[in-house]
Amino acid sequence: MKVGVFDSGLGGLTVVKEILSELPEAELFYIADTAHAPYGDKTHEQIKQYAYRITRYFIDTHAIDALVVACNSATTAAIAYLRAQFPELVIVGTEPGIKPAVAATRSGKVGVLATQATLNSEKYRVLAKKTAGKKSIEIYEQACSGLAEAIENEENLSEKTEALLHEWLAPMREAKVDTIVLGCTHYPVIANEIKRIYAKEVTLVETGAAIAKRLKTLLYTSSVSRSHTVRNKALHLYATGKISRKSAERILHDSVDFEPLSL
Numbered sequence: 001m002k003v004g005v006f007d008s009g010l011g012g013l014t015v016v017k018e019i020l021s022e023l024p025e026a027e028l029f030y031i032a033d034t035a036h037a038p039y040g041d042k043t044h045e046q047i048k049q050y051a052y053r054i055t056r057y058f059i060d061t062h063a064i065d066a067l068v069v070a071c072n073s074a075t076t077a078a079i080a081y082l083r084a085q086f087p088e089l090v091i092v093g094t095e096p097g098i099k100p101a102v103a104a105t106r107s108g109k110v111g112v113l114a115t116q117a118t119l120n121s122e123k124y125r126v127l128a129k130k131t132a133g134k135k136s137i138e139i140y141e142q143a144c145s146g147l148a149e150a151i152e153n154e155e156n157l158s159e160k161t162e163a164l165l166h167e168w169l170a171p172m173r174e175a176k177v178d179t180i181v182l183g184c185t186h187y188p189v190i191a192n193e194i195k196r197i198y199a200k201e202v203t204l205v206e207t208g209a210a211i212a213k214r215l216k217t218l219l220y221t222s223s224v225s226r227s228h229t230v231r232n233k234a235l236h237l238y239a240t241g242k243i244s245r246k247s248a249e250r251i252l253h254d255s256v257d258f259e260p261l262s263l
Contacts, residue, residue: 002029002063003019003026003064003066006030006031006054006067006068006074007070007185008034008037008071008074008148008222009149009186010152010248010251011068011148011187012032012071012245013219013251014185014186014208014251015070015207015212016028017039017208018208018209019068019259021212022212022213023212025237026234028236029058029062029064030238031239032239033054033240034240035240036050038115038149039071039074039150040118042077045077048078048081051069051077052078052081054263055067055086055089055157062236064089066090066215066218066219067082067086067090067091068091068092069092072095072114072115073115073118074094075093076078076118076121077090092211094182094185095185096114096118096124098127098132099127102137104205105179107137108138109137109138109177110132110177110181111142111154111172112142112180113142113144113183114141114143114144114184116145116179119143119183124183135240140175142168144184144187145188148163155247165197173198173199177202178201178202180205181205182205182207188206188208189247189250197246236252237257237259238254238260238261239258239260239261245258
């Protein structure tokens, strides 16, 4: 099976890592669209154009069987459009893990760290209201402006980023939030730092594993033909702009090499 995965940067590699574990027989192609990053400050029409070009490239060049949109902003803006344009393709999107967080919380108070674009989206608002309303869960939201970019570019968190995380997490800690949703695929990279700064017992909910399991289910219940040919390489990495190899290696725990790509 051939799977295409894309994000505006390196955050989607947290999803790739889970897919490699869940589907070791799959061949993965990953595009970090850093030439247009961050997606969070782009219009929906712009993101649709980026997503279409990337998907067209995956199909025409690599004949993918499935596409994973490993970005909350791109899922919100473009996934319905992509499904309409490519009905033959298995397409899996990303959304904040509100449902598992609601199931996990003991205090009835859930925090959500995400981009402003995700928190403002209709898709997120409907999901949060529908899920939390069933159990009268209180949700504490925090837009983390610039955090994804900091994770991409900082080998270790800077004093400025640390200070922002302290500021963002303090209201949740005071409210006795015991479960926090990492609502951006970049954020699991600094999960340990978030726990350290939070300084209280907390459950962090990320969606990479759930996406991988969903992809596996859809592939194995679809008519996708599965080849048993031995591959030379399981993961192919591309970047449309500048990329931090060190940051990518920190996520995948392996040496990496990105091929430049113009789309």
